[in-house]
Amino acid sequence: MTSGAERKLGERVARELYRDPDYIDDPVLVEYVQGIWQRLLNAARARGELTSELDERFAWTVLMGKDRTVNAFALPGGWLGLQLGLVSVTANDDELASVLAHELSHVTQRHIARLMAQEKQQTPLMIAAMLLGALAATKNPQAGAALMTGGPALAMQQQLNFSRDMEREADRIGLGVMTAAGFQPQGFVTMFDKLQQASRLNDNGAYPYLRTHPMTTERAAEMQSRQQLAPQTPVQPTLQHAMIAGRARVFSNPGVDAQRAIVGEADAAALSSQPRVRQAQVLYGAALASARMHDGPAAARLLQRLDAVVAGDAAGQRLARLLAAEIALDQGDTARVLRLVDADSKSRPELLLALQAQVQSGHAAEAAQRLQTWVATQPRDALAWLLLSSAYTAQGQALRAVRAEAEARVAQLDYAAALDRFKAAQDMVRKGQDGNDHIEASIIDTRARQVDSLLKEQALER
Numbered sequence: 001m002t003s004g005a006e007r008k009l010g011e012r013v014a015r016e017l018y019r020d021p022d023y024i025d026d027p028v029l030v031e032y033v034q035g036i037w038q039r040l041l042n043a044a045r046a047r048g049e050l051t052s053e054l055d056e057r058f059a060w061t062v063l064m065g066k067d068r069t070v071n072a073f074a075l076p077g078g079w080l081g082l083q084l085g086l087v088s089v090t091a092n093d094d095e096l097a098s099v100l101a102h103e104l105s106h107v108t109q110r111h112i113a114r115l116m117a118q119e120k121q122q123t124p125l126m127i128a129a130m131l132l133g134a135l136a137a138t139k140n141p142q143a144g145a146a147l148m149t150g151g152p153a154l155a156m157q158q159q160l161n162f163s164r165d166m167e168r169e170a171d172r173i174g175l176g177v178m179t180a181a182g183f184q185p186q187g188f189v190t191m192f193d194k195l196q197q198a199s200r201l202n203d204n205g206a207y208p209y210l211r212t213h214p215m216t217t218e219r220a221a222e223m224q225s226r227q228q229l230a231p232q233t234p235v236q237p238t239l240q241h242a243m244i245a246g247r248a249r250v251f252s253n254p255g256v257d258a259q260r261a262i263v264g265e266a267d268a269a270a271l272s273s274q275p276r277v278r279q280a281q282v283l284y285g286a287a288l289a290s291a292r293m294h295d296g297p298a299a300a301r302l303l304q305r306l307d308a309v310v311a312g313d314a315a316g317q318r319l320a321r322l323l324a325a326e327i328a329l330d331q332g333d334t335a336r337v338l339r340l341v342d343a344d345s346k347s348r349p350e351l352l353l354a355l356q357a358q359v360q361s362g363h364a365a366e367a368a369q370r371l372q373t374w375v376a377t378q379p380r381d382a383l384a385w386l387l388l389s390s391a392y393t394a395q396g397q398a399l400r401a402v403r404a405e406a407e408a409r410v411a412q413l414d415y416a417a418a419l420d421r422f423k424a425a426q427d428m429v430r431k432g433q434d435g436n437d438h439i440e441a442s443i444i445d446t447r448a449r450q451v452d453s454l455l456k457e458q459a460l461e462r
């Protein structure tokens with residue numbers, strides 16, 4: 001399978017994942033995972049694992065899902081799926097990096113291309129459907145059972161699993177890449193132990209990762225021998241990672257009982273004698289969960305306790321401040337949001353929070369200006385396009401609002417929905433509802449043609 005064909009197949013799968021209700025673009029979590037992912041990509045480039053051809057052709061994008069299962073999976077074309085359940089069980093960034101590096105290596109070693117090539121009697125459409133079916137099966141056991149009742153379908157899905165040799169190769173190269181990226185090799189070993197323990201308990205339901213990456217005794221033995229070669233410096237968990245894992249846990253356990261349990265952990269008398277990282281994780285999760293249950297006073301008290309625990313730790317303080325701003329925005333206190341975060345920030349979490357506050361407090365023109373600059377360099381940021389759309393709406397610029405909405409669909413590869421919006425915008429121009437915005441009208445015509453040809457190309461790939 002050529003890299004071009006693999007990329008197109010991957011787009012097909014990614015497009016569906018973007019539309020999945022579990023898909024989550026949380027700026028705080030995305031920024032953290034991206035930080036690790038970019039370090040790994042750079043190391044893979046430097047080591048020659050990531051060739052310039054694949055680097056250019058593939059997406060190299062991590063898509064997060066808010067499922068609580070422990071799962072990560074490499075998709076064709078350089079897309080990577082990561083469930084928040086996995087993020088929430090990692091003790092440090094080295095453990096998270098080890099999983100991402102292993103998946104990255106499946107892609108750079110062309111394991112996926114080899115698996116897909118075995119399916120050459122299938123059309124791309126069918127392979128994509130099979131992959132999506134296998135993914136759905138990892139989340140909801142009942143949906144999976146329904147999808148897999150057909151014997152041949154099940155057999156095909158099993159062929160999509162990596163071989164033992166591929167697993168060992170992804171372990172070996174993944175370990176090399178993460179170490180070169182500056183992560184502690186211990187992370188690979190402790191994450192491996194964690195997965196192996198779950199494997200012994202036969203906890204495949206909560207750990208679907210094990211089904212696609214079985215913990216064979218050979219893999220374990222190889223890991224053990226490599227562990228002896230690795231320097232034995234203990235991995236120090238950071239407050240930042242602990243808080244990120246706490247955030248992932250809240251988002252992946254949305255039920256009221258689960259949220260109450262998370263809040264309850266902050267009341268435990270023994271909490272103050274726990275290590276500082278644990279305290280930060282519990283208080284961060286509890287404040288976020290309280291806010292989600294609309295208990296403002298409790299959230300405020302927990303934020304205060306969190307501030308005391310993270311004092312002196314810059315990364316921890318920043319996450320606590322972002323959380324306070326997020327909660328203030330939720331409560332409509334836009335003045336407080338703008339005191340906490342800067343609209344001129346170059347960091348996406350701060351920027352998006354501040355600009356939302358601006359749009360809501362009658363400063364939509366300023367927000368629109370800043371967002372235009374942002375999407376000019378980040379055209380794939382669907383969240384920014386949607387916010388820009390609401391900034392235009394707030395100023396009565398309906399035509400521009402519809403175009404920004406269309407661009408958000410393009411960013412998530414949904415060309416049909418995008419074309420629909422572009423056509424709606426063209427209709428507005430025809431009816432003279434364009435406010436004489438001739439520049440915008442001509443941009444819309446050009447973009448509509450481009451997206452139309454992307455859509456036609458897609459239809460031919462079946």
Ligand SMILES: [Zn+2]
Nearest residue numbers: 162167170213
């Ligand atoms: Zn694997």
